Amino acid sequence: PALRLDTISIFPQYFDVLRLSLIGKALAAGLIELHTHDLREFTHDRHRTVDDTPYGGGAGMVMKPEPWGEALDALLGSCPPGTERPVLVFTTPSGEPFTQRVAGQLASAPRLAFACGRYEGIDKRVMVWAREYFEVRELSLGDYVLNGGEVAALAMIEAIVRLVPGVIGNPESLVEESYSPHTEGMLEYPVYTKPARWRGLDVPPVLLSGDHGAVDDWRAARSLETTRARRPDLLGQPPSRS
Numbered sequence: 552p553a554l555r556l557d558t559i560s561i562f563p564q565y566f567d568v569l570r571l572s573l574i575g576k577a578l579a580a581g582l583i584e585l586h587t588h589d590l591r592e593f594t595h596d597r598h599r600t601v602d603d604t605p606y607g608g609g610a611g612m613v614m615k616p617e618p619w620g621e622a623l624d625a626l627l628g629s630c631p632p633g634t635e636r637p638v639l640v641f642t643t644p645s646g647e648p649f650t651q652r653v654a655g656q657l658a659s660a661p662r663l664a665f666a667c668g669r670y671e672g673i674d675k676r677v678m679v680w681a682r683e684y685f686e687v688r689e690l691s692l693g694d695y696v697l698n699g700g701e702v703a704a705l706a707m708i709e710a711i712v713r714l715v716p717g718v719i720g721n722p723e724s725l726v727e728e729s730y731s732p733h734t735e736g737m738l739e740y741p742v743y744t745k746p747a748r749w750r751g752l753d754v755p756p757v758l759l760s761g762d763h764g765a766v767d768d769w770r771a772a773r774s775l776e777t778t779r780a781r782r783p784d785l786l787g788q789p790p791s792r793s
């Protein structure tokens with residue numbers, strides 16, 4: 552395969568949805584490979600415990616290092632000598648922002664592994680240890696809190712896998728979308744299709760004019776307008792704090 556994905560989580564079933572849709576086709580075609588792992592398989596007690604109370608006190612539970620250590624040992628064991636090790640992504644709300652640029656970087660790796668935490672997070676020593684053996688990225692999906700890293704990993708996987716050559720039938724469709732380098736990191740312009748008049752609303756006439764230069768100018772102006780209104784930070788303006 553062009554890309555092998557491994558996920559480690561206490562809810563491996565979350566990743567079953569990747570077998571649907573476009574990514575499912577890429578899996579079925581052998582373009583990508585997906586291996587899901589249950590963190591609890593790497594525990595040894597009757598209750599398959601993965602969490603414990605935080606040193607220093609405070610609310611919530613912290614994921615214990617030992618099951619993660621064994622899961623990552625098994626991941627290393629799946630790397631034949633002399634082959635590239637996976638880039639190891641830890642999904643965490645305190646990570647660096649996951650952006651289209653990061654998706655593009657990760658899409659060129661031969662192997663990616665996603666370690667998905669729950670509760671208040673994973674004992675920090677796991678990341679410190681892992682840096683000796685893997686290229687580690689701690690990544691956040693955005694500025695909000697999810698209950699666990701699985702949904703964040705799913706979103707990241709979808710954004711990455713669609714950039715792998717052959718996954719999207721028409722690579723032209725990657726070119727004009729929001730955040731792509733081709734749109735200079737701006738938001739997408741509005742799009743229209745037939746009929747030309749619907750419920751009293753007309754398609755902007757320039758789009759029917761056949762004047763490709765005028766169409767390009769109109770789209771660039773709409774992109775700029777939307778980006779200025781919704782995401783001034785993308786234009787180097789200060790982000791609105793809301």
Ligand code: 6GU
Nearest residue numbers: 642643692695697699703
């Ligand atoms: Cl990566 N994990 C969790 N639990 N919450 C998040 C997130 C990740 N990114 C944004 N919120």
